[in-house]
Amino acid sequence: MELHKGSLYWPTTYKAPHRNKPAKIADCYDAVIVGGGMSGALTALSLLDRGYQIAILDKRRFASGSTSANTGLLQYSNDIMLHELIEQIGEKDAVNFYRSCKISVEKIKEVADRLPVDPHFIFRDSIYYASDGQDAERLEREYRTLVKYDFPCIFWDRETLLNKAGIDRPCAIVTHRDAEVNPYIFVNGIFNLAEAMGAHLFEYTEMVDVNDAGDKLTILTSSGDMMTKNIIFTTGYETLPIGKRIGADMNRSYVIVTEPLKELPAWYNDALIWETKRPYLYMRTTADRRIIIGGLDEDKGKMEITDRWIKMRGNELRNSFKNLFPDLELEVDYAYCATFGESIDNLPFIGEHPNRKKHYYLLGYGGNGTVYSMLGAEMLADKLCEIENPASHIVQLTRMTETGKKKMIL
Numbered sequence: 001m002e003l004h005k006g007s008l009y010w011p012t013t014y015k016a017p018h019r020n021k022p023a024k025i026a027d028c029y030d031a032v033i034v035g036g037g038m039s040g041a042l043t044a045l046s047l048l049d050r051g052y053q054i055a056i057l058d059k060r061r062f063a064s065g066s067t068s069a070n071t072g073l074l075q076y077s078n079d080i081m082l083h084e085l086i087e088q089i090g091e092k093d094a095v096n097f098y099r100s101c102k103i104s105v106e107k108i109k110e111v112a113d114r115l116p117v118d119p120h121f122i123f124r125d126s127i128y129y130a131s132d133g134q135d136a137e138r139l140e141r142e143y144r145t146l147v148k149y150d151f152p153c154i155f156w157d158r159e160t161l162l163n164k165a166g167i168d169r170p171c172a173i174v175t176h177r178d179a180e181v182n183p184y185i186f187v188n189g190i191f192n193l194a195e196a197m198g199a200h201l202f203e204y205t206e207m208v209d210v211n212d213a214g215d216k217l218t219i220l221t222s223s224g225d226m227m228t229k230n231i232i233f234t235t236g237y238e239t240l241p242i243g244k245r246i247g248a249d250m251n252r253s254y255v256i257v258t259e260p261l262k263e264l265p266a267w268y269n270d271a272l273i274w275e276t277k278r279p280y281l282y283m284r285t286t287a288d289r290r291i292i293i294g295g296l297d298e299d300k301g302k303m304e305i306t307d308r309w310i311k312m313r314g315n316e317l318r319n320s321f322k323n324l325f326p327d328l329e330l331e332v333d334y335a336y337c338a339t340f341g342e343s344i345d346n347l348p349f350i351g352e353h354p355n356r357k358k359h360y361y362l363l364g365y366g367g368n369g370t371v372y373s374m375l376g377a378e379m380l381a382d383k384l385c386e387i388e389n390p391a392s393h394i395v396q397l398t399r400m401t402e403t404g405k406k407k408m409i410l
């Protein structure tokens, strides 16, 4: 499966080290993690912190899947607004989930501080603007809901939004304590740390099958068989090697990265910017003064993605940006298309397979994927340590659809 196509920016910012496979495979790992992206890296660190002996495999190089296409916005607000999530799953669980996301942003910062490389983590405000008059009311309702549950944010009317941020739209919520990161350096940094903590790293190693061997599992891989007590799938948007995903849609999304700009005239505090329309336009700045602009999500369909198509969609993104900031001229350095997975209820899939003991999944589908990766890493580490996690039932694989049909992963 092609996870992205076109020219990526993040891999140009860091030279990932060559990672040797260990000289000897362990007799039996506590856990083998399949997938060396954001989810695999954070899960590895959470398990290492609890003293587990682990191996991580990836059929490609680490951090070269969707993680290298990730635009690095970290937000406690989700694709589904809090008041809408309350309608979907009830007040207690919805608020609990939003609070867990907020805590996860802070935990990502703690991880960033431990790394041997600088992943450019910076706390930022997010400007969440109403795309049109119809959405203004929704956004006001969302603001009242966030304030009711003590989420840090303020409301801007049209005049304030225009004066402060140069954006001429009906209104906006400005959320505080969101953040940006360079996901490629971040994940590579975690693997540098994980290796130093004793993790066994296997790049270019594909997991092919798993067999039950009493209280252990035998994993068949392209680098040989491995025994483990637990297996954790952090395989992202790829087809699952074991199990069938039924609660998600696979789409694709587009991103452009500009050349470095001398100055960003009306950019309020280098905030992350996004909007209420779906699919939404979103943008951020980078450490070297570029602007990253993403959006234009579309059904995967059957159409072959060509360089010409990516360029055309890139031009559309640039025009959408110009619509918002007419005075800013942009030259595009990088443009790409990437597979993007969304669950049908806007929540990630985290937990143990209902019928396969010791098989765990962490699939952080949705625009807040990195926050979900952090949330899931902690949840799975708790689960393996038999610690109750207060939010795990919200994202479990066996949750039901509105129609009562079982969904997620079978």
Ligand SMILES: Cc1cc2nc3c(=O)[nH]c(=O)nc-3n(C[C@H](O)[C@H](O)[C@H](O)COP(=O)(O)OP(=O)(O)OC[C@H]3O[C@@H](n4cnc5c(N)ncnc54)[C@H](O)[C@@H]3O)c2cc1C
Pocket (backbone or CB within 6 Å): 003, 034, 035, 036, 037, 038, 039, 040, 057, 058, 059, 060, 061, 062, 063, 064, 065, 066, 067, 068, 069, 070, 071, 072, 073, 074, 205, 206, 207, 208, 234, 235, 236, 237, 238, 241, 253, 254, 255, 294, 338, 339, 340, 362, 363, 364, 365, 366, 367, 368, 369, 370, 371, 373
């Ligand atoms: C364009 C775009 C922009 C995004 N922007 C944001 C953003 O701003 N903020 C945010 O929070 N999230 C964002 N996301 C989502 C984010 O990228 C994902 O949530 C995240 O990358 C998922 O990480 P992962 O580890 O689950 O997947 P990946 O990084 O894809 O890692 C999975 C790995 O599993 C490996 N693998 C699969 N099958 C096997 C197998 N059988 N054997 C061995 N290895 C296997 C793959 O090679 C891959 O490297 C964005 C996504 C896209 C596409």
